[in-house]
Amino acid sequence: MSSFRKLTLVALLLLVALPFSTLLVDAGQVALNNNRGDSSTVWFITGEQTLVMNGFDLTPLNLQLPAVIDKVSIAVDTAVQGVATEIVVYEDGNGGSPRDAKLVGQAQATITQGGVFTYTFPTPVTVTQPVVWVGFYLPVNFRFLADNQGSSVLTYWAWSPGTRFDVANLSSAVVLGPSNGTAPVNLDIKGIARITAEITGGITLTTSPGAPTAIVPTFAGTPAFNVTQFPASGSERLSVLKVYAPACETLFWDSEDVGITFRGSIEPRCTAIWVGYAPSSPLGYVRRQLYYDVTFYNASGNPISETLAAAVTHCVKPNPEDINSAVIGLAVGSPRTFKILPTLRIGDLVCAEVNQSGGISYFVPGSATVTPTFTPVPR
Secondary structure (H helix, E strand, O other): OOOOOOOOOOOOOOOOOOOOOOOOOOOOEEEEOOOOOOOEEEEEOOOOOEEEEEEEEOHHHOOOOOEEEEEEEEEEEEOOOOOEEEEEEEEEOOOOOHHHOEEEEEEEEEOOOOEEEEEEEEEEEEEOOOEEEEEEEEOOOOEEEEEOOOOHHHEEEEEEOOEOOOOOOHHHOOEEEEOEOOOOOOOEOOOEEOEEEEEEEOEEEEEOOOOOEEEEEOOOOOOHHHOOEEEOOOOOOHHHEEEEOOOEEEEEEEHHHHHHHOOOOOEEEEEEEOHHHOOOOOOOEEEEEEEEEEEEEOOOOOEOOOOOOOOEEEEEOOOHHHOOOOEEEEEEOOOOEEEEOOEEEEOOEEEEEEOOOEEEEEEEEOOOOOOOOOOOOOO
């Protein structure tokens, strides 16, 4: 095996679903992401088709089960033209090795170029167990990115020399193990594959006579696979908003979130970025207007890279023709990718809760061609 080739679930990065301030309602959407750093290394597949997957513990997230996964992503360095990649989702009732995990979602897609490739399931995948595994069964010569930080036991490899194994039965793989250098894989990627997913908890399964099981959301807010715009209640106070003038003239932030919630211990700053640097639009959306980079700084003047303890409301003034459908997107990660945020419409503004530094634009529903893009990251 190549040293550039090929996770016992002992520690998982805790992701906290932060409550919205009074300006917005909670949408119940969570990103599953074990990555911690911005620098990456490139790993590639040799020998035979290989499954690479990340494990996620849902227990610390306090998600109500059943839950649904609608999107999965992988950071691609080099794709293999004309060869389909198999996308798989497993649920696992006992954690540890995924050898006995149950396949609950499966699809195929052709990845054509570098960048963050995101697949949206036509029907979101239902999970009922506390641990899930999200993976990509990659073709030979495919190259993907791995985060340089964090425990390598969060990423598992699976393959059978010279042949293909049955993805519906992980125990059929001749080699199945973590990427931390231990047997049977014996390769240490010294980090975590950049494989992520989006999940929404609190759903009810209903069955009509003679029809397959349907997914019906039962929680307050909007499911991850249908993020949309909400009308304002009429009680919101716009006087607390301050514009990022002169650099970001259509973007506003809530001064009370900063002054009262954080007691002035953070400072948000904004820079207008050339739109050519903006990541691709999410599936089903078209980006409008400018691309803004917002960074939060602590009292010492240093940028805050981690998630904030509470969100800071941000509002965008969209073009008048877009006001009834505009939603805000936040681009985070490395490479950055946009995530559509639950959005509240207040007069001629649309507003969302922002809990980390990142790129901000607004979007409208549309059918623009969505292709992965490659943003170079430090090696």
